[in-house]
Amino acid sequence: MAELTESRELTEPGKPEEPGLGERVDAFVREHVMPREDVLDAGGPAADEALRALRDRAREAGLWALPLPAELGGQGLDLAAYARYAEMEGASDHGPAALGSAPLLDVRMLLRHGSAGVRAAYLPRLVAGELRACYAMTEPESPGTDPFLTATTAVRGADGDWVVSGRKWFTSGAAGADLVTVLARTDGAPSDRHGLSLFVVPTRSPGFRVVRELPVLGASGQWEIAFDEVRVPGDHLVGERGAGLSVAAERLQLGRTLRSLRWLGQAQRAFGLLARRAATRGGARGPLHSHQLVQQHVFESLLALRTTRPLVHEAVARLAAGEDAHVEVGLAKVAAARTLQQVVDAAIQVHGAAGLGPDTPLPALLRTGRAARILDGPDELHVTSVARRVLTAYA
Structure with missing residues (x-):
């Protein structure tokens, strides 16, 4: 294994992306992770066993640890390249853990700021999934x-x-x-x-x-x-x-951006459920997709997704380039959390009572969307912080 130093950056150019990698990641999450969500959500020994099986399958599929350093056993994708796959992995809360990308924040932090002894003791095992x-x-x-x-x-x-x-x-x-x-x-x-x-x-x-x-x-x-x-x-x-706060701030910038990407993936998942329900559900007054109010739910949800995604990827680009991204990350975090809550709420509305029950992932997605507006810094914190930074330039 190549020697690791404090100066190692995860924004360095990584290996070229494989053709069809996005389709493989998307299929893995949908075909293997999502069907096991109930077990994984419940926790306990059954969840641990299910996660171990998913991780073994991800390794066999060549999808393990996409954004982690190759010399530690990862795939070596840089942040800019990994961003699209982070959306796909994040379509399920358990996707990052199942595919081995969950330790990214800890690996980055310890590579940059950990002692030689800490890096040697923990980094290989974190990337291998042996430590959490x-x-x-x-x-x-x-x-x-x-x-x-x-x-x-x-x-x-x-x-x-x-x-x-x-x-x-x-x-x-x-x-x-x-x-x-x-x-x-x-x-x-x-x-x-x-x-x-x-x-x-x-x-x-x-x-x-x-x-x-x-x-x-x-x-x-x-x-x-x-x-x-x-x-x-x-x-x-x-x-x-x-220097704890400077290290924490660095970690938070990337962490909020990664979570924004995952919330986008979950919002896209909810939009698929919304559109499918509208397109296939019929009733005494005709198919759902013929109703203007349902069409409005589809339009507003798509608009939220299409306008939020560029904000999130702008934050990714600035972080990957090593540039200041406080404004971009704040905008992305608030927009992604709001979009997830909005799209899931619309999907539940179109599903009616079925959207409130256990037969779809919508209740869990709604819970994530609502919590996202408080955890990792409430909306109000980011609104105030971004506004102050922007207004300083006009003072």
């Missing part, structure tokens, strides 16, 4: 939009190790994670704008515990976790001491 990672930033007693209020602490001992204490919540996938990246205060006090650092913490460390599950609108996957004087090796500091 999660990210813990938000705390119960402070708003997630204000990281300066972080109260979790990390105190360095005489031996160079750190002792982490505090509590985090709405940490995705924490119950099944092997590693958690945690934002903690190494200097100063809550409300100070300095002194925050990131650490990679193995979840088997004494003092780490899962406090409770936090269902989001009834769906599982989010957790509250605690660090009760968890000892962390000194080289598990990510980046420099006190």
